[in-house]
Amino acid sequence: MHKNVVGPQVRKRRYNLGLKQADLAARLQVLGWEIDRAGVSKIESQLIWVSDFQMLYLGEALKIPPVELLPKLDPAKRLGENIAKLRSKRPAAPPAAALCSQSRAQGAAACVMTHRQ
Numbered sequence: 001m002h003k004n005v006v007g008p009q010v011r012k013r014r015y016n017l018g019l020k021q022a023d024l025a026a027r028l029q030v031l032g033w034e035i036d037r038a039g040v041s042k043i044e045s046q047l048i049w050v051s052d053f054q055m056l057y058l059g060e061a062l063k064i065p066p067v068e069l070l071p072k073l074d075p076a077k078r079l080g081e082n083i084a085k086l087r088s089k090r091p092a093a094p095p096a097a098a099l100c101s102q103s104r105a106q107g108a109a110a111c112v113m114t115h116r117q
Contacts, residue, residue: 002046006055006069011044011063013069027061 014024021040028035033054042048043058049056059066 003048004043004046004050005071006058007044007046007051009069009071010040010058010062014040014044017062024061028057031057031060033057049080 010024012020018028020037021044022037025035027039027041028040039048043050055066055069058069062069
């Protein structure tokens with residue numbers, strides 16, 4: 001599971017600036033963030049969480065507004081993905097007949113009507 005959404009953009013921007021991970025870590029250290037090359041690697045690999053104030057440091061070190069570190073998402077596509085994810089997690093309802101067999105004290109028609117709601 002990914003712990004941040006900015007990692008790929010950090011990697012891309014760092015690469016475009018011709019910086020090594022150690023170079024970015026050094027820039028961040030000068031700004032006041034105690035991080036090393038391994039920490040930068042974990043951010044880029046989305047293995048660690050990045051807070052809002054850390055995004056400010058990253059933006060300053062990479063010479064871009066922090067908002068540019070956020071991925072560009074198509075809201076309609078994202079909504080569709082979320083709906084599909086929710087549908088895949090929803091357990092399938094058992095057939096009404098199976099539910100009715102569990103509660104024979106009720107009449108069959110009442111049982112079906114109760115479990116359809």
